[in-house]
Amino acid sequence: MKKINKVYVLLASVVLMFSMKSNAQIVKAEIRATGLTCSMCSNAINKQLKALPEVTNVETDLNTNTFTVTLKEGNELSPKTFKEKVEKAGFFIGSLIITAKSETVSKSPYIIVNDKKNDATEVQFQVVDKGYVTEKEFKKLSKSYKDIATYVANSEDDFHIKILN
Known part of the structure; x- marks a missing residue:
């Protein structure tokens, strides 16, 4: 009887571990790039973003220099990945808006700077x-x-975020 209980506890633990991991993820990223002057510039960024194995689609709006990146479920990307890819193409991020599972923002390295609840x-x-x-x-x-110590410290490992919705 005790052996059966141990099996159930072990099985429940494994199920819980896998279900928790799948909740932390970015669903979509909207990147507005700066410094673009032509369609060849946008192609360079597009190529860098599509090289990520977690990316399922990249839509480009040349009028606003915005790249909407849709990601595979279960990815573990961070905002730093998008910054590195845009900079590798030779440009900079002017704005990065992310849609993510709500559990993602409640964990480190995300620090919410506004009091908006969702x-x-x-x-x-x-x-x-x-x-x-x-x-x-x-x-x-x-x-x-200026009163947020981690924002002033400007660590690349922390992401200060403003909740939009």
């Missing part, structure tokens, strides 16, 4: 750190978030 299963947020907004916007945000 009970939905998915949450949309903007990364407001240096390198994820324009230089002008970052200067403005630095004044607004």
Whole structure:
């Protein structure tokens, strides 16, 4: 009888581990790039983003220089991945808006800078750190978030986010 109980506990533990891992993920990223002057520029970014195995689709809007990246379920990407890919193509991020499972933003390395609450299963947020907004916007945000010690420290391992919905 004791052996059967141990099997049930072990089985329940394994199921719980796998179900928890699948909740933390980015669903979609909207990247507005800066410095683009032609369609060849957008092709360079498009190529970098499509090279990620987690990407299922990239839609490009040449009028706004926005790339909407749809991702596979269960991915473990962070905003840093998108920044690196855009910079590898020779450009910069002017804005990064992410749609993610709500459980994702409740964990480190995400730090919420506004008090907006969201009970939905998915949450949309903007990364407001240096390198994820324009230089002008970052200067403005630095004044607004000067009381947040981690924002002032400007660590590349923390992602300060503003909940949008």
